[in-house]
Amino acid sequence: MPGFLSxxxxxxxxxxxxxxxxxxxxxxxxxxxxxxxxYLATGAAQAGALVVSIDHHRGSEExxxxxxxxxxxxxxxxxxxxxxxxxxxxxxxxxxxxxxxIVCVGRSKAVAGVTSGPVGLVFxxxxxxxxxxxxxWRAWAGRIAPGGMLAIHDVHADPREGGRPPYVxxxxxxxxxxxxxxxxxxxxxxxxxxx
Ligand code: MG
Numbered sequence: 260m261p262g263f264l265s266x267x268x269x270x271x272x273x274x275x276x277x278x279x280x281x282x283x284x285x286x287x288x289x290x291x292x293x294x295x296x297x298y299l300a301t302g303a304a305q306a307g308a309l310v311v312s313i314d315h316h317r318g319s320e321e322x323x324x325x326x327x328x329x330x331x332x333x334x335x336x337x338x339x340x341x342x343x344x345x346x347x348x349x350x351x352x353x354x355x356x357x358x359x360x361i362v363c364v365g366r367s368k369a370v371a372g373v374t375s376g377p378v379g380l381v382f383x384x385x386x387x388x389x390x391x392x393x394x395x396w397r398a399w400a401g402r403i404a405p406g407g408m409l410a411i412h413d414v415h416a417d418p419r420e421g422g423r424p425p426y427v428x429x430x431x432x433x434x435x436x437x438x439x440x441x442x443x444x445x446x447x448x449x450x451x452x453x454x
Contacts, residue, residue, distance in 0.1 A: 260292060260293070260294050260350060261291070261292045261294075261330060261332070261333075261346070262291055262292055262293075262294030262295070263291070263294075263328075263412075263413075264294050264295050264298070264384075264412065264447075265445050267444050267445055268412070268444050268445045268446070268447040269294070269295065269297075269298035270298070270444075271410075271442075271444040271447055271449065272295060272298040272299055272302065272382065272410060272447065273298045273299070273301045273302035274302060275302065275380055275382075275408045275410055275449055276298075276299045276300075276301070276302025276303045276305075276306065276308070276310075276379075276380055277301075277302035277303075277305040277306050278302075278306075278408065279306070279379035279380040279404075279406075279407045279408040280302065280303045280305065280306025280307065280308030280379050280380070281306050281307070281308070281379065282377065282378075282379035282404040282406055282407045283308070283376065283377045283378040283379040283404050283407065284303075284308055284309050284310065284311050284378050284379060285299050285302070285303045285308055285309070285310045285311070285378070285379055285380045285382070286310075286311045286313065286378050286380065286381045286382065286399060286402075287299055287310060287311070287312045287313060287314075287382045287384070288313050288314075288367045288381065288382065288383050288384060288385045288395045288399065289313075289314055289319070289382075289383070289384035289385035289386070289412075290312045290313070290314040290316075290343075290347050290362075291314065291343055291346075291347070292333075292343055292346040292347055292350055293312075293346070293347040293350030293351060294350070295382065295384060295412075296310060296312050296347065296350065296351065296360055297350065297351075297354050297356065299312075299380075299382060300351075300354070300356045300359045300360055303359060304356075304359055306379070308379060309359060309360070309361055310359060310360045310361070311360075311361045311363060311370075311374075311378075312347070312360050312361065312362050312363065313363045313365065313366075313367050313370050313385075314343070314344075314347070314363075314364065314385070315364060315365060315366055316341075316342055316343045316344040316347065316364055317340050317341050317342065318333070318340075318341030318343065319385065319386040319387060319388075319391075320386060320387070320388055321387070322341050322343075323341065329341075332346075333346060344362075344364060347362065348362070367385060367394065367395045367398050367399060368394050368395075368397075368398040371398040371399055371402070372398075376402075377402060377403070377404035377407070378399075378402050378403055378404065378407065379403075379404060379407045379408070380403070380407055380408045380409070380410065381399045381400065381402065381403055381407075381408075381409050381410070382410045382411075382412070383395045383396065383399070383409070383410070383411045383412070383425070383428060384411075384412040384413070387413065387422045387424050387425060388424065389423070389424045389427065391424070392424035392425060392427065392428050393424070393427075393428065395428070396428045396431060396432070400432065400435075400437070400438075403452040404452065405452055405453065405454035406451065406452060406454060407451070407452045408441070408449055408450065408451055408452065409432055409438055409449070409450045409451075409452065410447060410448070410449050410450075411425055411428055411429050411432070411447070411448050411450075412425065412446060412447050413425040413446050414426050414428075414429045414443070414446050414447070414448045415446055420446075421446065425446075429448050429450075432450055433450070436453075437452060437453060438450035438451060438452055438453065439451050439453060
């Protein structure tokens, strides 16, 4: 399956969703084709929670034509745009988890604006542009219930290993006084919301 999450990182996501699912739904920002969604759904099921998977499915900057992670498989010629929604639906259908995952096609801030209540876990793995990453953080971090978890993918302390925005968000979370870093698995950093 296409995607950018290692099996070790995936298992860490499953554990986090299982441990935080009793506190509220599991929110994923940036689904792409659903690899991380399945790992989250596995953990959520253990806790009896649902996954809310948010993605506009038009691809991040790096998925656009001519960019480093463009995949012509996901080009919607009629729209003249990337479209990963059919791939995500196929992933969920084949895994038999369509009823465990609420697919939200839209922007994370817009979805936050029309929903309310605490959530168990927020997984930030959306666009890596600074404005996008900061918007994901600002729109959703405050929704995490005390004892819940924040997971951020693609956090690289060394700028030569990856873009800065996920690392900046991680540093903001750490400096906020709202979260305690738990651990890092690959580039996936997990933090717990303090009460
Ligand atoms: Mg990622």
